[in-house]
Amino acid sequence: MRRDVFQAIADPTRRAIIMLLAVGALTPNAIAEHFDSSRQAVSKHLRILTECEILTHEQQGREIHYHLNADKMKDIEKWLEQFKKLLAKRFDQLDTVLEQLKSKEK
Amino acid sequence: MRRDVFQAIADPTRRAIIMLLAVGALTPNAIAEHFDSSRQAVSKHLRILTECEILTHEQQGREIHYHLNADKMKDIEKWLEQFKKLLAKRFDQLDTVLEQLKSKEK
């Protein structure tokens, strides 16, 4: 089982849960109220998100509060940065080609 | 079957393919050479990436060149932006709370 940020955000329900918890911590029942899916289905997503280290939880009486570990989201940004760098490299090469064409025109 | 950018980048092989094609277009065989998996396995990923509209292809003789549609990657950035906005809101609320605490101290 792959357990990383990319796996975590692959599911639309999980993306919505991340958005919800970005605003503030919530209990599983409170989260499930926002969706059509059952409490157990949401609970499973919470488990996966926790395994991906995107969520942490903290027991308070019989309630469990799920918190977002916003730092983990940086992994996505890091990958996007890497991607953009490669893309920039491609355009650099394109620039080089264009310049070569220019000098040939002379 | 869900076919969006998030599904596309959920698999590490597909992320690697995106990186490869960020530099320049390649044929399926050329792509497969970079991986341990078979040509057919890579071909399946190419199909999924195409369905997610991250790749386009173009026939040249008996070769097929796969190109990256870099624009599609912006969907991820858009989602991240939305996320960051929500996160900022949380901190704004926290600021409000802190200010209220401050005024109570007086």
Place this chain on the structure above:
DNA sequence: AAATTGCGAAACCATTTGATTGCAAATATA
């Protein structure tokens, strides 16, 4: 014309996913 190359598509398989149902444990309330 015959053989080779590059490729997608189909059939198949083990594993994972996302969801449901039923249950048990812990806490709160009557």
Place this chain on the structure above:
DNA sequence: TATATTTGCAATCAAATGGTTTCGCAATTT
């Protein structure tokens, strides 16, 4: 103490995933 609430966990199921092998087709080489 009896009951209700909040929750995680195990069993089960259909569908999707990621991979392999085999096949066929079209474009090139020989």
